[in-house]
Amino acid sequence: MHIDSSDLVLQRAYRWGSERGSAVYMTQPMGGGAVRDYTWSRTIDEARRMARHLQSLGFEKGSRIAIVSKNCAHFVLSELAIWMAGYVSVAIYPTVNAKTIRYIVEHSESKLLFVGKLDTWDELKQGVPEGLPCISYPLSPKNDFPMWDDIIAKTEPIAGNPTREPDEMALILYTSGSTGQPKGVEHTFRTITSSVKGGQEVFKFSPNDRVLSYLPLAHVFERLVVETISLYVGFRVYFAESLDTFVKDVQRARPTLFHSVPRLWVKFQQGVLAKMPQKKLNTLLRIPILSGIVKKKILTGLGLEQARMAVSGSAPIAPELIQWYRDLGLELLEGYAMSENFAYSHVSKPGKARVGYVGNTMPGVDCKISPEGEVLIKSPGNMTGYHREPELTKAAFTEDGYLKTGDRGELDSEGRLKITGRVKELFKTSKGKYVAPVPIENLINAHTHIEMSCVMGSGQPQPFALIMLSETLRKQLKGASDGSLRGEIEGAINDLVSRVNKEVEEWEQLQCIVIVQDEWAIENGFLTPTMKLKRDVVEKAYSGNIDTWYGKRKTVIWHD
Template sequence: MTSGLQERSPLACLYHWKKTQPQTVHFVQPTGGGQVSEYTWAQILDEVRRMAAHLQSLQLPPRSQIALLGKNSAHWIMADWAIWMAGHVSVPLYPTLNADTVRYILEHSGAKLLFLGKLDDWPAMQSGVPASMPIVRLPLSPEARGESWSELIADTAPLQGEPDRRPDELATIVYTSGSTGQPKGVMQSFRSFQLCGSLLNELFPLTAQDRMLSYLPLAHVAERLIVENASTYHGFKVYFAESLETFVNDLRRAKPTMFFSVPRLWTKFHLGVCAKLPLKKQRLLFRIPLLGRKVKRKILEQLGLEHVRIAVTGAAPLPAPIVAWYRSLGLDLLEAYGMSENFAYSHFTRPGDAKTGYVGPPNPGVDCRIGDNGEILVKSPAQMMGYYLAAEATAEAYTADGYFKTGDMGEVDSENRLRITGRVKELFKTSKGKYVAPVPIENKLGAHPKLEVVCVGGANQAATYALALLSEDTRKQLGAGGDRAVIETELVTLMEQVNTGLDPHEHLQFITVVREVWGIDNGFLTPTMKIKRNVIEKHYEPQVERWFRSGRPVIWEGA
């Protein structure tokens, strides 16, 4: 990091890079058909200054909320910076929300204007945007009403000087992904961006020579921290993904040196490799010294991760066998833990000090303790300013001495490394009157190569059970005439193995293979690909009693 840069605001960092590296390419944006547009620091700052000048010309009240709706792109981040430079507050929305949630966030936040970016299904969201709300269309946005970013900056002179923001000012309102109930607006200050820009470098050194691929939603604090904010402070190049279909090519173009993903995607990568090269064969090949190294290198090359020196997983637990598999390839997969309320700055596994199943010790400046009920309590330098328009909810979120109540349960080992054991509110009682923590059971089941995601239930039932979505490759095999009986035998064996490690009251009675694919679009997963437990349980609840009565260990929904 350039000396003294860590003491500056994000906007001050932009001015620094424009002065010191004006012709260095910072953003690489796919534009379709294998083509890309490159943006230097000089080009970026010119566009940001022009859009900031346009926003100021609208004479909105000082520190107005301005919304950002779109998939990751160079102009998404430019719009974020322009909002700040103009003296306002950014409100990012996930690009997969339904119209009702879009409407709720826009109304609740009091947004005065919407930047509309790249989207897959704008018609499904369009009715959630008030007809009276001004819209600025970013490059790559769908056809919509409103003004064009490109035309506005062509007609607007750049804002002069170096306008800046104070550390204690509100920078952004991040609406939580809402795994239960309506999303809450988490208020984060510029101090959080500044502190994280500095402190992140103490965990792993970043330089302007690093590269990252941006594809997880920038509306989520983790991507905002690790990609947008880290690149702002360290100046490394950011590549953007075009689509799911082009993801592999996007990854190979970027050749990332740092790669951040969520468990669902790490699992899909793992399942994809194992479908082509079964685990049993991998183990045999890995034992052969020279050939083993070549095979491991080839796997990483096929994934586009051969240049990665820092690999991070977060947002939810990743089954221990999958973590161990990546580490066996030579990829030191580091687990991280944090949330919107502390700008994802809480715990991080240190390189060379990984312990499978643990998310590492507290980050520099973070204090953590375990409450009397087993809840993880955290005090972070990036703690939120509070929930927007929700003083009561803000007060309830903290202990009397200022620790944030995470809602997660955990335990700490002798080296102060944290292990997440479940959610406080996800504990449920069976009819036997004993509590069950579903997450550890889900992690054990989810390590099986034929399962993509699992949800364990059993509240007020005589026993627990699991709902399981088969992996994509397994679903394709069945669709092509594969034998269910083989999969059923494997699932029975899996359930018996898992049950041997559980207390009697936790034992699974059956596994139901669900028919519908759980996704973000149909509401079963949050935008960060965590299961929406309440939605899943409600959807399958009418069938649970019948499944229990069937007495079968494996049930195929709809069969």
């Protein structure tokens, strides 16, 4: 894919500032129902002023500048300023702990930290190295750092349109990681622009599109879909304020493009079914006169009635869930990629999607399956390497330049990819058989009672599954005064075990399902910032109970 300086996302941003200066680019909630609009002209002007300030601090070209913030307009403004000034951005998840923020700041050798919109600053600030310069956003928690608005008010904008070369480093993505220490994934302006340009070729985004930003901008999925594509194409970005205002935020944006992760698609579904049980919904969808009205009402309630494209990514999604949304008239497309290729690998294309498959390769991407079953990717978005980790970088690629994804997969006759699990997630039972947990978890997660599951059983005669019930059921159980609800749930889960065991091989059949009372969340370390299950954390938390569960010889067990 040919990329020159005029294609780069920074140059495209200058273009929108010149050609569409009065058009609103970003809408930022400020609290209390108020919002602040940032036109393209204002966006470029504020970024230029901050770039001049950063340069005045005397950092060498290519220095790393870190950002720790929830999604907000100033995250994008900061990244633009960093690029204009000749530096490299390092985004940090706002949900990390003090130890992790210290590790990333020190490992990246960041010279300055933008402190943004945060809920846990009192803990995070303990990990900020003493003496590190910091700059505060308007929505930041109270601190003594220089304020963004004060700096730009007294600083002249940087002159001209500073350009960056395609092969200059643009950003470092520190992986959230379900295991181990975060790794710094290096991307150049070429790799990020190749991903954006290829996405534009397939999906034909336009300046009239609208998107809601609410997944972490520190994650590659949001960084591509929201930030870099909007800078390239010029469409409008709305930011979510909080979980409590999410429905209002979606309805304000009325997005034409909507992306989410499997756990949230499940929550949206469960919210619908809490008001309209599946049996009633099925009946209404079979009535020609009512079917269209019901579909429109549900999608309007979700704020998605104007969505022309909906995508799920970051983790496997149950095929039944994709079909459920399609039955409502929303073609939910599944994407597959990773930080190491700037989210540029595979996607289900409109009209060509196959449920259960993550789609075909994007333009310029080549995919093959190794003899061991591992998915190997050669993408124009492939990273240049892991920051300061040459051995890890070497190990991440094959000798002929393909990225080792760590995922197991297979291709159909039309080149569509199906992910069948993680290479390292396979476990061996005491019978010597290998089990891939993800396909079994997809069967379990399709049940409307269940929000998440984790299949385990290394060294045991048969696998078993831990499940977290849906939010609705968890609330109902807390208010239940007798055991009748538990009895109903047990009956449904018993039936589920029977159905799952009919669809898998004998050695994959579940010994039991254990219902846990814990909520698996980002805050308690069970999930990554993008809501992927940390399998090792789950296994460690419950390992002491496994022998007791097997000893009970029951199909459904409550872990109270």
